[in-house]
Amino acid sequence: MKKELNSATKSIIATLLGLLAGAILMISIGSNPFEGFSYLFKGGLMNIERIGNSIATATTLILTGLSVAFAFKTGLFNIGVSGQMIIGGLCATIIGLKVDMARPLLLFVMLLVAILGGAIWGIIPGLLKAKFNVHEVVSTIMMNWIALWVTYYTVQTFLKDVQETQSADLQIYAQLKVPWLTELFNGSSINLGIFIALLAVIFVKIILDKTTLGFELKAVGFNKEAARCNGIAVNRNVILSMMIAGALAGLAGLTFYTGFAKNIQIGILPSQGFDGIAVALLGVTSPFGVLIASLFFGVLHTGKGFMSAMTDIPPQIADTIIAIIIYFTATSLLIQRVWTKILRKRDNKKTEEGGKN
Secondary structure (H helix, E strand, C coil), X not given: CCCCCCHHHHHHHHHHHHHXXXXXXXXXXXXXXXXXXXXXXXXXXXXXXHHHHHHHHHHHHHHHHHHHHHHHHCCCCCCCHHHHHHXXXXXXXXXXXXXXXXXXXXXXXXXXXXXXXXXXXXXXXHHHHHHHCCCHHXXXXXXXXXXXXXXXXXXXXXHECCCCCEECCCCHHHCCCCHHHHHHCCCCCCCCHHHHXXXXXHHHHHHHHHCHHHHHHHHHHHCHHHHHHCCCCHHHHHHHXXXXXXXXXXXXXXXXXXXXXXXXXXXXXXXXXXXXHHHHHHCCCCHHHHHHHHHHHHHHHHHHHHHHHHCCCCCHHHHHHHHHHHHHHXXXXXXXXXXXXXXXXHHHHHHHHHHHC
16 A cells, blocks of 8 residues: 555545535534535536536636646746736626627637736736746735726726626627527536636646646746756746736636626626635646546535525535635645554554564
8 A cells, every 4th residue: 555645635535524524514503414415416416507507617717726726837826816817807808898890709809818918917926026036925916906906997987887886798799608508508607618728728738748848837846946957947937837827817707707707896806716726726736637626616616505595504514615625635744644644553553463473
């Protein structure tokens, strides 16, 4: 039996511990955990419409998770996904509301400006990190707030709807929702964003594992000084990493504000940006791991309302389960120590038994 657990096994253990903690919480409030989990997962998977809604919820999480994971490969912690996401969504929404052209071309232009907006918002903290060694956690948090108020002003000034708290609604031709996909999933919120997200997973996988750029990015993340000594341009790779991470977050904004929703609510940072950190951790910063973790979280987020409606269990239980899963994922070293201790006890017991024989 291996003494070192692989990352996927640690994530599975963290998930099981999170579900166990959720069961204990349900018992503590006098509820049946088997019934609770039954409705929780039924709520996300019981029919084709709910499956579509789970996929739609997961779509944005895939892209925000990829954004966090990509930056992490270069040793950077991108806390600015929410800001990059809302700027990408804002740029796409401006084009969708103000530009008149054929739908395929319009959606393509919206996609490009979402990528560009997110990339610009990501490249700024990348430059600050590379040129002035400003910690990316601080700079990306500040960029979140700048993005929030830039969006607030832009919507209030140029895009305001009759309701002052949101932008005008995008017309159907400027949304990622298409009739054939909506009808296929019986009226759910699923949209073309899922195909964008899946292509992004493949794109990131290829970059990280099959290109020189990916090798350099991972080398910088593993040891900057060693990478610099071997001729790798560390600063350039830091900037590129944050730019690509920002572009992925900008795509998340496109899929959320023009696919899942049809307008921008002002004064609200999208929680999916912070959920992306959880997704990246549970997915062990692997593109396909992020995909699986996003689908799992998509089911939990979609099912918690159904669980609450069918039982007396509050929906916050599902959020608590997610938080506990991430806690155990982040403390994977503790899981490894417990595993090593169990194996050591087993080996000692075998040694004692062998000595007696």
